[in-house]
Ligand SMILES: NC(=O)C1=CN([C@@H]2O[C@H](COP(=O)(O)OP(=O)(O)OC[C@H]3O[C@@H](n4cnc5c(N)ncnc54)[C@H](O)[C@@H]3O)[C@@H](O)[C@H]2O)C=CC1
């Protein structure tokens with residue numbers, strides 16, 4: 001333990017780029033669906049007093065000699081400190097010796113958006129032009145950055161609960177602040193739901209044929225962001241079937257059928273989008289698997 005390293009959030013920020021992370025996440029999703037990674041569904045303890053949650057996310061990839069766990073808290077009611085906080089502890093898989101603790105806040109923001117970018121790359125129609133962000137927090141910003149690494153959008157629309165945040169994000173992204181989620185979504189090619197809402201905020205009738213949706217919030221079995229009718233009408237892809245069937249209120253309560261894991265699409269085991277007019281939806285729950293990088 002004498003030589004254990006600590007990598008801070010600012011150190012992570014200085015070295016991590018979406019250009020490198022998106023291809024890494026593509027490999028990781030494929031390895032997960034190829035059963036090369038042991039990753040039980042996250043255990044979560046609700047912290048009732050504060051409306052928060054504490055999650056434990058262990059994983060082992062023997063092939064890469066990686067044994068790690070992320071410890072993440074999400075406290076949606078936080079005001080003056082971030083709503084999501086995390087640390088990642090990495091161990092040597094051969095001898096069990098802990099090697100490094102990494103701050104997980106920036107990684108969570110960037111990893112989640114990079115995974116959505118991979119899903120979008122494999123499921124979206126070609127040349128999407130209009131991006132709608134529902135939510136104006138950390139993930140809205142990181143999803144814009146990740147998706148802009150892959151695409152040049154002609155129009156960015158932002159909707160959220162807090163007008164000041166929506167206005168400020170829209171102006172930062174040179175986008176349009178929308179008064180309603182419907183205004184943001186109508187005609188959008190890519191829709192990202194990144195709110196802490198526990199009830200549906202995206203309705204079926206607003207979504208244009210052929211759109212792709214990244215549904216990122218609502219990571220509790222009794223929470224929803226997506227209209228159940230919409231869930232049942234889309235081609236539904238997930239990061240992990242087990243996680244989706246355990247943690248996603250959008251999947252569990254709608255009883256929507258899961259078409260495949262995105263990793264299976266990457267591996268060529270599923271063809272992904274079948275027609276230009278179907279709506280594809282990626283339900284993200286979060287993962288914690290990685291390769292050791294040169295930074296560690
Ligand atoms: N799938 C995954 O891997 C991950 C999912 N998440 C989830 O993504 C969502 C966004 O996370 P962050 O941007 O980090 O959080 P944040 O706290 O920075 O932003 C949350 C946003 O949701 C909005 N919001 C809250 N309640 C709402 C409501 N009832 N209706 C509409 N908007 C509402 C807030 O105004 C804010 O814009 C959360 O649900 C979070 O738990 C976060 C990290 C990873």
Ligand SMILES: O=C(O)C1=NCCCC1
Pocket residue numbers: 072073074084108219285286287
């Ligand atoms: O993967 C993660 O990290 C998280 N997923 C769901 C919400 C909290 C953080």
